Amino acid sequence: MLRGVGLFKAVYSNASKMKYIAQAIAKITDEAPFYATPDALEVKVLSPDKTMMTIVKIPSIVFDEFMVDGEEFFVVSSMDFNRIIRRVTKNDVMEMELDKEHSALRLIFRDKKTGLERSFLLETRPRPPEEVSEINIELGVTVKMASDDYKELLGDLKTVGETAVFTVQEGKLIVKAGEQQKEYEGVFSEGNPLIYLSSASPKIQARYSVDLLQATLKPISAAKQVTIYFDNDKPMKIEYEIAGGGTIVYWLTPRVE
Numbered sequence: 032m033l034r035g036v037g038l039f040k041a042v043y044s045n046a047s048k049m050k051y052i053a054q055a056i057a058k059i060t061d062e063a064p065f066y067a068t069p070d071a072l073e074v075k076v077l078s079p080d081k082t083m084m085t086i087v088k089i090p091s092i093v094f095d096e097f098m099v100d101g102e103e104f105f106v107v108s109s110m111d112f113n114r115i116i117r118r119v120t121k122n123d124v125m126e127m128e129l130d131k132e133h134s135a136l137r138l139i140f141r142d143k144k145t146g147l148e149r150s151f152l153l154e155t156r157p158r159p160p161e162e163v164s165e166i167n168i169e170l171g172v173t174v175k176m177a178s179d180d181y182k183e184l185l186g187d188l189k190t191v192g193e194t195a196v197f198t199v200q201e202g203k204l205i206v207k208a209g210e211q212q213k214e215y216e217g218v219f220s221e222g223n224p225l226i227y228l229s230s231a232s233p234k235i236q237a238r239y240s241v242d243l244l245q246a247t248l249k250p251i252s253a254a255k256q257v258t259i260y261f262d263n264d265k266p267m268k269i270e271y272e273i274a275g276g277g278t279i280v281y282w283l284t285p286r287v288e
Contacts, residue, residue, distance in 0.1 A: 039067045039103040039129040042096035043089075045275035046125035046140065051253035052087050053116040055279055056109045058246050059083055062156065063109040067099045067129075075163045083243055084166065084282040093276030095124070105129055106156040107136055115151045129155075166282050170260040170268060171231035172199050178271075180224045181257040184217060185248060188241045191215040194286055196238050197261055199230040208241060226256060237261050238286040247281045254279075261285075 043049065052074075056063045059078040066073045072094075074087040091097040115138055119125060126139040130152075138151045176184075184206060188195050192208035192215070199205075204219040221228045239261075247269045251257075254271035261267040269281040 038100040038131065039105075039127070040096065040098045041067075041072060041094045041127045043093075043125045043127070044095050044143075045093075046119045046123045047121045048253050048273055048275055048277075049116050049125060050119060051250040051273070052089075052277075052279065053109075053113040054249040055085055055087065057113040058249050059085055060109055062106050062158070063112050064104065064106045064158070064161065067103040068101075069099060072097075077163055082240070082284045083246060084163070086165075086280040086282075087277070088280075089273075089277035103129060105136060106158045107153050108156070111153055115153060118149070118151075166266060166268075168265060169262070170265060171235050171262040172197075172204075172260060173227065173229045174199075174204055174219075174225060174259040175227035175256055176219070176225050176259070177256050178251050178254055181259075182248060182251050185241075185244055187215050187217060189245060193241055194238050195241050195244060196236065197267075198234065198236040199228070200234045202228070204228060231262075235261070235263055237264055237267065238288065239267050239283050240286060243283045247283075250279045 056074055056076065060076045063074055064076065066075070069091060071091055072089045077084050119140055122142050122144050123140040124143055126141065128137040128139070130137055134155050136153045136155055138153060140149045188208045191213040192210045194208060196207045197204070202220060204225065206217045208215045219225050250271045250273070253273045255274065258270045259267065264285050264287050266285060267283045269283070271279045273279060
């Protein structure tokens with residue numbers, strides 16, 4: 032039974048995976064707006080400068096228990112949420128419970144082995160739901176790579192420049208960056224080390240901020256692979272499938288010359 036007059040409750044046995052989700056949200060925004068429907072728990076946020084959108088979606092079937100009366104919307108501090116979630120251990124089951132009477136989100140961590148229960152109360156912030164529209168565009172390139180290879184690529188890019196140029200040509204993904212006598216070039220193909228590469232055109236090229244790309248690394252340990260979509264001077268979509276269920280999607284604005 033829900034405490035107070037909460038109209039949302041979720042029990043999640045993959046509690047440690049929530050750490051990556053909390054970090055991803057806190058990286059780009061001060062507030063975490065949660066949307067709960069019978070289908071899923073979702074967080075959708077824009078960075079203050081509107082150069083990045085982050086969408087976290089965990090289907091309701093992934094949870095051990097999921098209860099919501101119609102639809103619920105609540106906002107909490109992303110930094111405080113992240114700090115609390117960092118206290119989760121690998122043995123914990125997490126319970127999220129909305130308590131409207133006290134304008135709070137209750138987070139309960141229960142150790143599966145010992146039964147030890149820890150409870151945190153996080154204040155919800157009064158704010159009407161804000162419509163953040165989904166981006167619905169066709170992107171000609173699809174690239175799948177192992178998470179470790181993606182992390183290595185972004186580490187290389189960070190050492191040499193502020194802008195990364197992504198090009199697909201002749202069945203290869205070529206990534207370049209450089210400034211002031213520093214230059215990087217990576218050439219990737221399917222099987223070496225890409226898992227998959229497809230392109231709708233013979234040549235597709237776009238530029239993106241290395242800092243924005245770096246911000247997409249937070250969930251890297253929660254997924255085995257990363258899928259990247261881009262097209263000529265269009266936003267880049269970066270998608271993680273979270274082990275245990277759910278997705279984290281980033282949209283990055285391009286740098287157009």
